[in-house]
Amino acid sequence: MPGTQTLLLVGAGHAHLHLLRHADRLRAAGWDVVLLAPRWFDYSGVASAVATGALPVSDGRLDVAALAARSGVRHLESLLGDLDTGARIATSATGEQVTYDVVSIGIGSVTAGGGGPVGEDVVAVKPLARLQTLVDRLPAHAAATVSVIGGGSSGLELAAQLAVRDGVARVRLVDGADRVGAGLPPGARRYVDRLLAARGVEVLTDRQVTRLEATSVTLADGQVFEHDLAVLAAGLDAPPLLERLRLGDARGIPVRATLQHVDHDDVYAVGDCAFFTPGPLPRVGVHGVRQAPVLLAALEARGRGESTAGHVYVPPRHWLSVLDLGDGLGLAVRGRWWWGGRGALRLKRRIDRRWIDGYRGTA
Ligand SMILES: Cc1cc2nc3c(=O)[nH]c(=O)nc-3n(C[C@H](O)[C@H](O)[C@H](O)COP(=O)(O)OP(=O)(O)OC[C@H]3O[C@@H](n4cnc5c(N)ncnc54)[C@H](O)[C@@H]3O)c2cc1C
Known part of the structure; x- marks a missing residue:
């Protein structure tokens, strides 16, 4: 029956942004979706250019509160402070409590x-x-x-x-x-x-x-x-908070291929804060992006009472990444293939703009 189970999304990282955009599908599968995250999401694809002043902060900044409001998702604008996986209660850093049926954690990483x-x-x-x-x-x-x-x-x-x-x-x-x-x-x-x-x-x-x-x-x-x-x-490590909550360590929250915690079926983890136990993954945005549809489909199936066993994340062997080397130059790499020059940076800017505009409701 729709609306009878609570799905708590912690952090508005790459994967959860996708779930927010498709909150109607989650609701149709029976989830009441709640988001616990800060108001702003900063996109790492343009982070170095923003840091050095080549691009304005606004080019990489998403208003998560506005996205949640457009998607009809209740948003608690705070950080996760505590998580009781037995009682299934999350407590925000500002003291609010949310009782959930399933929690998905996507809180990114910290500098090593x-x-x-x-x-x-x-x-x-x-x-x-x-x-x-x-x-x-x-x-x-x-x-x-x-x-x-x-x-x-x-x-x-x-x-x-x-x-x-x-x-x-x-x-x-x-x-x-x-x-x-x-x-x-x-x-x-x-x-x-x-x-x-x-x-x-x-x-x-x-x-x-x-x-x-x-x-x-x-x-x-x-x-x-x-x-x-x-x-x-x-380098990047998983946030120390995970160790304090006894959910994982500096490698992240240990998850199976289904993105569920190895010991807790009700806890999912995605992106940089997840430790993908079938084979450790580098901390790059592509995994959060590609885990998103897998997580969405698994939660839809779960909400409808169907088996989720088939919804597994299979990491790509190669993916495109483009470095912004400044002065208009980029370096695109995919596996052993690479391409350096102005065209590579133009490609990066196009990909980044399209991705971010998709969540601003302007694409
Ligand atoms: C300078 C720099 C440049 C990079 N460039 C690239 C690039 O071009 N391409 C690429 O693929 N990767 C790049 N990366 C790596 C990339 O940043 C990460 O792999 C990616 O951001 C991970 O995505 P995520 O969704 O797991 O987490 P994030 O994108 O970090 O999102 C996590 C969100 O969770 C929120 N959060 C944190 N703690 C809490 C909490 N306790 N409670 C609630 N919410 C919380 C944060 O505010 C954040 O919005 C770069 C990294 C850096 C540092």
Whole structure:
């Protein structure tokens, strides 16, 4: 009978945005849908360009409250504070309680530690709302030195973009591995190496950071480098909240292929905060996006009292990702295939705009 079971969505990440848009299908399957999430969602596809001031914040910002209202979903504008999986009660950070039948958690990730103490004024890549303040933290004088710690996708994007930004004189990119862009195909890696060299980025590889402060970075070999601003981009972990709630650990909430918690059939997890036990997945938006229709179909079946066993997530072997390297250049990669240049960035902007407009009700 419609409307007799409560589905609580925690976090408005990629997968849950899709469920919000299709809330009518969930209602038709018998769910009363409740969302517990902050008002704003910031889209990571444009995060580095927003952080360096190349795009305005509004280009990547979605009004979750407006989407929930359009979809007829009750929205508690807060964060998850506590979850009692036995009693099936969620408590928000502001103290409101929701009794649910099924909960789905999609609260994203946090920045992984840099290998030692990290000072308060260091800008980490997550949360994105704080990364957006990067450009305002650049010193007023026109010759800033910036250290970026971590040579993965977000560290590469930020180092490459900062190197061509007015007011930045010097960019240092530090990584513990023997090369930056380790996940890229060899030709794409060489493309990035050449681009960083042409922009004067100082790349320090095989260097472990032992301390990162707002004004200096200390390496394991004792070297200390000074800077005006430090950016921590050393990878992504699941939020520590999950460990406190005994739902998972830094790898995430352990889920089966059905996206259900390994020990709790009533708890689903998606995106960066999920630890996909059939085979760990990298923390990229594509998984949240592609898990969404699987989760939606599983919940529709469950609401109608049908079997959900067939609704499993099969991760794609390859997917397109495009780095924004600044100055109008992009690097598109899919498996071993890659393509660098202006067309790659134009493609990225088109894909990102279409995705975000889809949730603004303007597409
Ligand atoms: C600088 C940067 C650039 C990136 N660029 C790309 C890219 O171009 N392409 C790509 O595929 N990936 C990119 N990534 C990775 C990407 O950010 C993540 O993989 C993706 O955002 C994960 O999606 P998600 O839906 O799991 O979580 P998110 O998109 O992080 O959404 C989670 C939501 O949950 C909310 N939330 C958090 N805690 C709580 C709580 N306690 N209660 C309720 N709600 C909560 C958050 O406010 C957020 O809106 C980038 C990452 C960074 C840091």
